[in-house]
Amino acid sequence: MSQYKTREKLEKRDADTTIHRQSGSSVKSKSGSEERREKEALLTSSSLKRHVREKKSITPPTPSTSTFSPPTFRKPPIEPFLHSELRPFVLSTHCDALFTSLRGLKEQGLLLDCSLKLLNDSHKAHRLVLAAVSQKAEVWLLSGEAGLRELELDGGRMTPAGLKAVLDFSYSGEVDRGETDEVLEACKELEAQRLEQLCAGDVPLSGSRERERSLQVIRTLWERNVGCDVILQTDSGDCFPAHRVILAAGADYFRALFCGGLRESGEDVVFLRSVASWVLHHLLDFIYSGQLKLSCRNVWDLTEACSQFQLEGALTLCINFLQDNMDKTSCLDVLALAEAFSLVDLGNRAEDYFLTHFQRVAEGEKFRDLPCDHLMRLLEKDKLNAESELDVFRAVVNWIEEDNEQRSTHLSQLMQSVRFPLMSPEELQEVQNCKLLVRSSEGKTALRVVNNLLHGNRRTSDCKPRTPNQVLVLVGGDCVNENFERREPNLCLWFAHRFMHGEGLIRTIEWRPMASLQEPPRFRHCVCVLNNTLYILGGRKYYGALDILKTALRFDPVQGRWERLPDMSSPRDYFAAVCHRGKVFVLGGNCDDVYCLDSVECYSPDDNTWRLAHPLDVPLCGHAVAVLNGEMFVSGGCDSRLCCYPCLWVYDPVHGCSKRSPMTVGEGRAGHVMLVTGHRLVVAGGLQPVCAGFRDQLQCESYDPVHDSWASFPPLPRPHLSPAAAALDGQLYVLGGSSADSARDTAWVHHYDPQAKCWDKLGAMPRPYADLAACALQLPVSLKS
Incomplete structure (x- = not known):
């Protein structure tokens, strides 16, 4: 049975436990068959089909000889899991967090049960915490007296400073050795042997280590049932003695219960509904140790209980376990569990696993229960x-x-x-x-x-490609031929089939041809993708002023079919293009090797028509454009006088440009790329103006549209002037181009990984292409294989 089939049961379970007075409540225990059926229902909610091959008894703490007398135990709690399946997981921060919470309870005056009087001053504390370092306090704890106990201390030997040091050490594990004599006297009076040895020795004091030792003592007292002042009772009648102060410090639920002024905060017995005895045993064991024993079978019930009792530390261990052991069988159960208990991060991880391994998950039985x-x-x-x-x-x-x-x-x-x-x-x-x-x-x-x-009508509806299925595609460009005689345009569309790691730092890319570019060849052109259809726009076919193109093509990778589109109104190269709101926009560019354009054209696939939109503020070429949060941003570029701009504009087809904060690196930038990563824009590559002309620009920067500000970004390791660029699977790719300093083309492909926060060289293109374009496309399986 899947988690989805038991979700109704989970949602009906009370989010809070119900507390009853022991004296006024009449609890009817379930029959053995009823309890067995309930446990079987809980077991089948996990992602693994399992059989109970062995049962391990967990013996509750033995009652102490104190005056606090718990009710007779109905039966020992039974854990329906093999001991060999359980693995201990430790939360390293638990001890520190617990003592921080204990100090907070002390400072707020909550659950204090001990008042130490010294020289007419009263110092309140928790007897249990003090007993972790003081044998005399342990004797007070063994007396079993309820309520706030007042204890008179010998003012002839002990000083307030010494007493304060012992109390501080009890709650923090740290002590100031500046007043060693006074601290030693207080240790002798309170029989705090551990602190006395630390003060008398030269061993460096570790507060973290001492807090762990104190917690070990407190756990031992709990196991001996020393000082336990509350009984937690489950549906089955099993009873668990515990300390209110530790429960309140360890779990937000118990803090609200015992410190919120409720009537039940003074009750000797607290009845917990809908929690199995073995689950409660594990939770208490975690609170007193920071360790939780988990398996693929018990983690489901423990996660539910940790969420119910707001036991954040143990919940973290459960979530980490579920994430680390997620597979095609369990991911949907994890998703159901996360949604039932509002575990957002866990739900996102389960959803990501489902999306990444969709085909394997869809073959399983759990998929059919969605x-x-x-x-x-x-x-x-x-x-x-x-x-x-x-x-x-x-x-x-x-x-x-x-x-x-x-x-x-x-x-x-x-x-x-x-x-x-x-x-x-x-x-x-x-x-x-x-x-x-x-x-x-x-x-x-x-x-x-x-x-x-x-029947050929592929414009029936908008259709975005599935992001993980896309590949990096190179379109056009030119390079020096193999004999180094002349430059030749590229007529092949290549796609990156595999990114491979060799020995050491060696990396290569396996490129495969996708299609042949229809005549004429193109470089200094633009490409963009709309509904997984590739648009190839403008550019030039050769190197003369009359070789600049105004033609446009469309390629359907699924059909493998080319289509000639109507011509743009002006020939363009070194321009920018982008898809926005179901249309294709081309902005600016060079039209005749003399003048730049400020015109903007818009192509609508619905009616197969180009239309003029509002012009740019200035004629531009070598600029870049990108869409972020539904807005078109235009950066940099230069004009007909080769004046390079550092500007950033937001362009609207109706109202034109509005300025934003200019780029901060250099006096301007052109021949660069601009890509979207997260909620920011990144500009990379290109050239910058200097006194003697232009030079390569390796520095990158990112723009935050919310605060209208620029920030530094890791620099490119190599020059990329007029390169191709694309974003794929959350990573940025910059490919090819040339160098303004050396006038040489580059074949290298660099990508930026947001997690590593650096640019990395992936390998080379088939040839060192310059003035090329790139995009991400989803290709049919037949072509990729």
């Missing part, structure tokens, strides 16, 4: 990784056929999440022949879309 709204939300994600969109379609069909009678009504809605324009004609033919669609009225809309695509 609720429709969850399935639709996941299928709509751009990050969903599938070899082909046909695999997404097949997964939807399998999900529907699991319960055709109930789920067929969702068919039309789910088919809207399948991106049919990404399919090849052969794949579309399989969809068209699908019996589920043919026989159902809910499938008519999908069949109509498929039929239009098969």
Whole structure:
């Protein structure tokens, strides 16, 4: 049974435990068969099908000889898991956090049960904390007296400074050795032997180490049932003695319970509903040690309990365990668990795992238990990784056929999440022949879309490619021929099939041809991608002033088909282009090797027409453009007088340009690229003006549109003038170009990894192309294989 099938049960469980007075409540225990069925239901909520092969008894702490008398134990709690399956996980920060919380309770005057009087001054503390360093305090604890106990200290031997040092050491593990004599006297009076040895010796004092030793003492007192002042009782009648102050310091739930002024804060017995005895035993063990024993079978119930009792440290260990052990079988259960208990980060990790390993997960049984709204939300994600969109379609069909009678009504809605324009004609033919669609009225809309695509109408709907399935594609450019005789344009479209790591720092890229560029060849052109269709615009076919192009092409990688588009109104090279709101924009550029353009044109795929938009503020070439948060940003470039600009504009097709804060590196930048990473823009490469002309610009910078400010960014390791650039899988790529300083072309490909925060060389292009363009496309499986 999957977590999704038990989600209704999880949501109905109380988020808070119910507390009853022991004297006034009548608890009816479950029969053995009822309890066994409940445990079996909880076990089947995990991601693994398991059998209880052995049961391990957990003996509760032995009652002490104190006056505090817990009720008779009904039975020892049974843990339905093999001991050999459990692995201990330690939260290294637990001890420090616990004592920080204990100090906070002391400072706020909460749960204090000891008042030490010295020379008419009263110093309040927690007997349990003091007993961790003082044998005399342990005797006070053993007396079992409830409430605040007042103790008179010998003012003839002990000083206030010495007493304060012992108290500070009890709560922090640290002591000021400046007043050693007074501290030693206080240690003798309170029988604090450990602190006395530390003060008398020359061993360096470690506060963290001493706090751990104090916690070990407190745990020993708990195991001996010394000073326990509350009983936690479960549904099955099992009872667990504990210390209020440790519970309050260890879990927010208990802090609110015991320190919030509630009636139950003074009760001897607290009844906890809907928590198994073995679960409570593990939680208490964690609070007193910072260690939690986990397995792939018990982590589900412990995660629920940690969330319920707001035990953040133990919850962190459970979440880390679930993340580290996530697989194709458990990821959907983890997602259900995370959503049921509002564990946002865990839910994101489970969702990312599902999207990354979609095809493997979709083959499992848990996938068929997904609720429709969850399935639709996941299928709509751009990050969903599938070899082909046909695999997404097949997964939807399998999900529907699991319960055709109930789920067929969702068919039309789910088919809207399948991106049919990404399919090849052969794949579309399989969809068209699908019996589920043919026989159902809910499938008519999908069949109509498929039929239009098969008849060449690929503009029936917007369709973004799935991001993980995209590849890096090189388009055009030119380079020196193999005989070093002349420059020749590139007529091949290449895609990066694999990025490979060799020995040491050696890295290479396996490039494969994708298609041949239709005549004429192009360099200094632009490309952009709209609905996984490649647009190739302008540029030049050779090196004369009359060789600048105004033609435009469109390439469908799924169909492998080229289409000639209407010409732009002006020839352009060294311009910028971008797709925005379903249209293609071209901005500025050089038109005749003399004058730059300020004109902007917009192409609409719906009516296959170019239209003029509002011009730029100044004629520009060598500038860059990118879309961020729905706005078009234009950076740098130079004018007809070769004056280089540091400016940044926001361009609107109706209202034109509005200035933003200029770039801060250099006096201007041109021949560069601008890419989007997260919520920022990054400008990289190009050249900058200097006194004697121009030089390479290696420095990069990033722009924050919210604060309208620029920040430094790691520099490029090599020059890239007029390179290609693309963003793929959250990483930035800069490819080829040339050097203003050496006038040499470069074949290198650099990428920026946001996690490593540096540029890395991945290898080389097929040739050292300059004035090229690049993009990210989703290719059909047949082409990639």
